[in-house]
Structures are given as C-alpha cells and as structure tokens.
Amino acid sequence: MSVATHETSMGLDHRKLAMWIFLASEFLFFGAFVSAYLLYLDTTNRGPGVEIFDIPFTSVSSFVLLMSSLTMVLAHNSHVRGDMRGMRLWILATAGQGMVFLGGQVYEFTVFYREGLNITQSPFASSFFFLTGFHGAHVFIGVLLLLGLYSLSLTGKVKVGQDVKTEMIGLYWHFVDIIWVIIFTVVYLIPELRVGG
Amino acid sequence: MADTTQANAPAEAEGGAHGHHPTQQEYIRIAVVLAILTALEVSTYYFEFGRAALPLLIVLMAIKFVMVAGFFMHLRFDTKLFGRFLYTGLAWAVVLYTLTLLVFVVDANQ
Numbered sequence: 001m002s003v004a005t006h007e008t009s010m011g012l013d014h015r016k017l018a019m020w021i022f023l024a025s026e027f028l029f030f031g032a033f034v035s036a037y038l039l040y041l042d043t044t045n046r047g048p049g050v051e052i053f054d055i056p057f058t059s060v061s062s063f064v065l066l067m068s069s070l071t072m073v074l075a076h077n078s079h080v081r082g083d084m085r086g087m088r089l090w091i092l093a094t095a096g097q098g099m100v101f102l103g104g105q106v107y108e109f110t111v112f113y114r115e116g117l118n119i120t121q122s123p124f125a126s127s128f129f130f131l132t133g134f135h136g137a138h139v140f141i142g143v144l145l146l147l148g149l150y151s152l153s154l155t156g157k158v159k160v161g162q163d164v165k166t167e168m169i170g171l172y173w174h175f176v177d178i179i180w181v182i183i184f185t186v187v188y189l190i191p192e193l194r195v196g197g
Numbered sequence: 198m199a200d201t202t203q204a205n206a207p208a209e210a211e212g213g214a215h216g217h218h219p220t221q222q223e224y225i226r227i228a229v230v231l232a233i234l235t236a237l238e239v240s241t242y243y244f245e246f247g248r249a250a251l252p253l254l255i256v257l258m259a260i261k262f263v264m265v266a267g268f269f270m271h272l273r274f275d276t277k278l279f280g281r282f283l284y285t286g287l288a289w290a291v292v293l294y295t296l297t298l299l300v301f302v303v304d305a306n307q
Contacts, residue, residue, distance in 0.1 A: 012276060020279045024286025031290035035298055061240045066235060070228035073269045077221055100290040110283075167271075174270045178262050185238065192242055193250050 003147040011174060019168050023175045029177050033131035034186060040123035048117040049124060050191040054108070061104035062184045065139075068097035071175045076170045079163040087166065088153055094173065098139050106137045128187070135183060138176045145169045218274055227268045234261050 024168050041050070075090030109129070112118075117130045151167055152158040219227070238257050241250045267273040272280040 009305050010278070012278065016279070016300060024282045027286040027290035028293070031294045035294040039298060039301055055239070056240045059235070059242075063232065066231055067228060069231075069265055070271050074221055074223050077218070077224065080218070088297040129211055171270055177252055177269075178265050179263045181258055181265065188240060189238060189254055190251065193254075 008064050008188070013164060013167060015164065016171070019171050023171065026175065026179070030104040030131070030135070030182075033127065033134060034182070035156070036186060037127040037131050039126075040127045044125075045122035047121045047125065048112070048115055050188075051195050052112060052115055052117055053113070053188055053192060055188060055192060057108065058170050058184065061101050061108075062180060063106070065101045065177055065180050068094045069174050071097065072170045074175045076163060076166045079160075079166040082160040084153060084160060088150055090151070091146050091150045091166075095143050095150070098143040098146065098173075102136060102139055102143070105132065105139075109133075131183065131187065135176070135179060139178070142169070142173050142176050144173065219268060219270065227264060230263055231264060234264075281296070 030054065068091040071090045074085050074132075075094060076082075078086035078090055117125050117128075119126055146169060149158060234257050234284060238254060238302055266280075266283060270283075272283065
C-alpha cells in the first residue's frame with residue numbers, strides 16, 4: 001500500500017488527524033458529565049456525599065493510570081525503534097495497569113453501594129456514577145484495543161514501520177489519562193477541600 | 198528474531214511524526230515529575246493549605262495535563278495543528294459548560 005494513500009492534502013496522516021478531531025470532541029462529552037456533577041454536588045437527598053470518597057485509595061489508582069501512560073509511550077518508542085518484543089512487553093504492562101485501575105473502580109463502586117450510594121439515590125450519585133463509569137468504559141475500550149494490538153503484533157499483522165497503529169492507540173490511552181487528571185482533581189480533591197475545611 | 202529483521206523499514210512510513218522525540222530515559226524522567234506533582238496534589242488532602250489549596254490544585258492539574266499532552270502525546274514534536282484541535286476542543290467545552298453552569302447559578306439566585 002502506498003504511503004501517500006494515508007496522507008491528507010496537508011501532508012498529514014488522515015488517521016491521526018481523525019483521531020485528534022475525535023479526541024477534541026470527547027472534551028464536550030466529558031465536559032457535560034463534569035458540569036452535571038458540579039451542579040448536583042450538594043444534591044444528595046440526605047444520602048452520602050463527597051465525604052464517602054476514599055482519597056488515599058483513589059490516589060493509588062490515579063497513580064497507576066498515570067504510570068500506564070509512561071508504559072504506553074515506551075511501547076510506541078520501542079515500536080519506532082523496531083523493537084517489537086519490547087513493544088509487546090510495554091503494551092501488556094499498559095493493559096495490565098488499565099485492568100488494575102478498572103479493578104479499583106469496581107471495588108470503589110461496590111464499597112459505595114454498600115454504604116448507601118447507588119446510582120438512583122440522588123442527582124449527586126447519578127452524576128458521579130455516570131461520569132466515572134463512562135471514564136471506566138473508555139479505559140475498558142482502551143484495554144481491548146491494547147490487547148487487540150498485542151494479538152495483531154504476535155500474528156505479524158502489525159509490523160515494524162507501522163508504528164502509527166501503536167501511536168493511535170497511545171493517543172487514545174493518553175487522552176483517557178488526561179481526562180482522569182481532570183476528574184481526580186475536580187471530582188475528588190477539590191470537593192474534599194470543602195469537607196476538610 | 199524475525200521481529201527486528203525489518204528494522205530498516207522506514208520507521209515513519211505511516212506515522213508522519215515530526216521532530217525529535219524524547220528517549221526512554223527522558224520519558225521516565227517526565228513520569229517521575231508527574232508522580233511528584235501527583236504526590237503534591239494528594240498532599241492537599243493531608244495538610245492544611247488554606248486558601249492556596251484550590252489554586253494549587255488547579256495549577257498542578259493544568260501542568261500535568263500539558264505535560265502528558267506535550268510529551269506523551271507528542272504535541273510538542275508533532276504538527277501544531279493537532280495541538281490546536283485538542284486545545285480548541287478543550288476551550289469550547291470549558292466556555293460552553295461554564296456559561297451553562299452560570300445560567301443555573303443565576304437562575305437559582307433569582
């Protein structure tokens with residue numbers, strides 16, 4: 001396949017261009033849920049509110065997701081250098097950290113449910129579960145993409161010189177990470193200041 | 198290993214990457230800085246920062262965002278157009294939802 005078939009008239013790879021446009025549009029998607037969460041922060045219907053958050057636990061999962069961005073970029077770096085074994089290793093490490101993050105989220109949701117915070121309990125609960133749940137769904141899709149890339153690499157369908165495929169999945173993964181950087185601060189840490197203060 | 202026999206294939210054949218990308222060691226150093234910034238964020242939960250806590254958290258969040266986008270997503274090394282897409286999308290979302298929230302606040306105060 002000709003290299004030129006992947007270029008736009010601006011000389012840019014059209015797949016990367018499409019990915020960046022998609023990621024830009026995702027801000028509007030997550031922005032809606034963050035806004036709803038901020039709007040309903042105090043609407044707890046006498047149920048649990050932000051005091052239910054376990055900041056030390058969420059800090060650890062945030063750290064794991066942040067470090068998964070490192071392993072993702074190392075996977076891309078290995079692919080660019082033609083080190084496919086290294087690339088696969090880092091891809092697995094990234095998917096593993098994504099699964100640890102998801103496991104942490106499932107645990108957190110279970111604890112909240114047992115303590116009386118369920119999705120229909122209050123507008124606060126609904127907005128919290130929708131926001132963090134949709135983010136979790138993005139992480140889950142990312143893990144599937146990573147495992148798909150790993151399988152395709154093993155079967156030789158992703159080769160040296162096709163590093164844009166790793167880069168595209170990497171862009172998605174890093175985006176999921178930066179969205180969590182925002183969620184961790186706006187949803188967890190800033191409301192906790194009010195509780196602490 | 199069959200994996201590396203094609204190492205001479207054009208590394209950027211499909212990528213269209215531009216400029217110098219960091220080495221693995223540089224990526225690790227960036228991750229260490231991100232980890233330190235996260236520790237600083239979490240410290241606001243354990244220590245009293247008073248009125249400085251909120252601006253501190255927002256600044257730390259912004260720095261982490263820019264670092265991940267700039268270095269890990271390669272915005273610093275790729276064409277500026279990609280960065281414009283990302284930051285325009287972010288700006289649209291911030292403006293749109295800030296105005297929306299303001300409408301609710303004004304409505305609640307009437």
